[in-house]
Amino acid sequence: MLRFIVRRVLQMIGVLFVLSILLFAWTRSLPGGPVDAICGERCNDEQRAALRAQLGLDKSVFQQYLTFLGNAFQGRFGTSTGVLPGTDAMDLFLRRLPATLELSVTAIFIAVLFGVPLGYLAARRRGGIFDNMSIIGSLVGVAVPVFFLAFVLKYFFAIDNQILPLQGRQGDINATRVTGFFVLDGILTREWDAAWNAIQHLILPSIALATIPFAVIFRITRAAVLDVLDEDYVRTAEAKGLTARTIRWRHVLRNALLPVTTTLGLQIGALLGGAVLTERVFVWGGIGESLASAIQLRDYAVIQVFILMAAAGYVVVNLLVDIGYAIIDPRVRTR
Structure with a gap:
């Protein structure tokens, strides 16, 4: 290992x-x-x-x-000349990082929470109405651009019906800042109104950002479960009289989640591309929005640190995914 x-x-x-x-x-x-x-x-x-x-x-x-x-x-990339003039580029990155992490983690949580069980159910009901409707929904999720869906969600839920906040990470609340993660800060300080307000602001952008990862995870889970259901060890487990729950968790899902684990790492890294558009639409104030502004304003120090650190994060996430994959399937360690 x-x-x-x-x-x-x-x-x-x-x-x-x-x-x-x-x-x-x-x-x-x-x-x-x-x-x-x-x-x-x-x-x-x-x-x-x-x-x-x-x-x-x-x-x-x-x-x-x-x-x-x-x-x-040494973490020295110079000072910002456009996004926040006079601010150290690395400090600016660290200041904006919690916003993007909070959004990305919530988006990938939504994608996994719905993508894995729906993919499993679609595979178990292969060819049925639920399976066909789920496939159509996943195709729509991949085909619809993130920025277009973000504008649609923003117009319907924030502008037209005013159910959720329009933009930003939090409303005009005198909240205590501890970690930079607004929801977590509200929980740690027991400022429940601030935490709930941050959650409300998080709903629309996280749903918009989660659509493509959800569609990919759903389709990979469905295909993996279909492959596993045809394996001899599943039929052997059924012939031995094992309970459906044991077969589902120990033999089907555990093996089907191997390709999903790899896909999950790739999707976490790919969220940055979607975050640039989503953060711009919802004025989120994370590294995605800052990077777009830096390119527009030719802020070279910010461009360098944001791209390099984002890539480093992407590589580290995939390293952790590879290690997790090797723990789940020991055969990977010999490759």
Whole structure:
């Protein structure tokens, strides 16, 4: 098991190294460059040259990359020039991270909570009305763009009927901040009105963000359960007279959840792409919305730290999924 983990960690380091090269090359190829983003039209040639020297842009590309890599290891990416001018980019990322984590965790929880049992039930009723309707629903979930569904939910529940809040993470409440996770903060401080208000704000964006992961998890679960139901060990368990509950939990679901576990890791990482659109629609204030603003405002420091740290999080999540997969199925450790 230890050898398996070490091998996966080395692969993770390699992925991050390649990503750092691609990110460095991409940010250096963007039009304008950091000097124009900082100066605009206010600096003369001498000031621009001094700023280039200060940023190390007068050095060779290889030296610039080594400096970038060294700063990245220390968490130093510079200060924001557009999203929140004068703020350290890493501090800005850490400040906005809880919002995206709260939204993403809730979305993946909804996707798993409904996707796995519905996928199992659809497989058990293969060819029936429930199965066909579930498949159609999952196809709609994949086909409808996240931003369009977000606007529809926002209009129907927040604007037209005013059932749920329109935007933001919390209303005008004097709540105590502890962790940056508004729901958790309300629970820890026993400010139940603040926790409930945060939950209300969380409902619409999390549903919008959960649609694609739900559809994918549903279809993977359904296909995996159908495959497992045809296995000899399931028929043998039935022939032995084991109870339906034992067969369902010990033989069917446990083996069917192996591909779902891998899919779950990929979906958690992919949530960032959906979070950019969802956070923009609901003015959520997380890393997705900040990254979109940084690209629009050419805030290179924020772009670098947000992309690199988001990718690192994606890789770490998949590492944990691989370890969990190896625990569930020991055969994976030998591959």
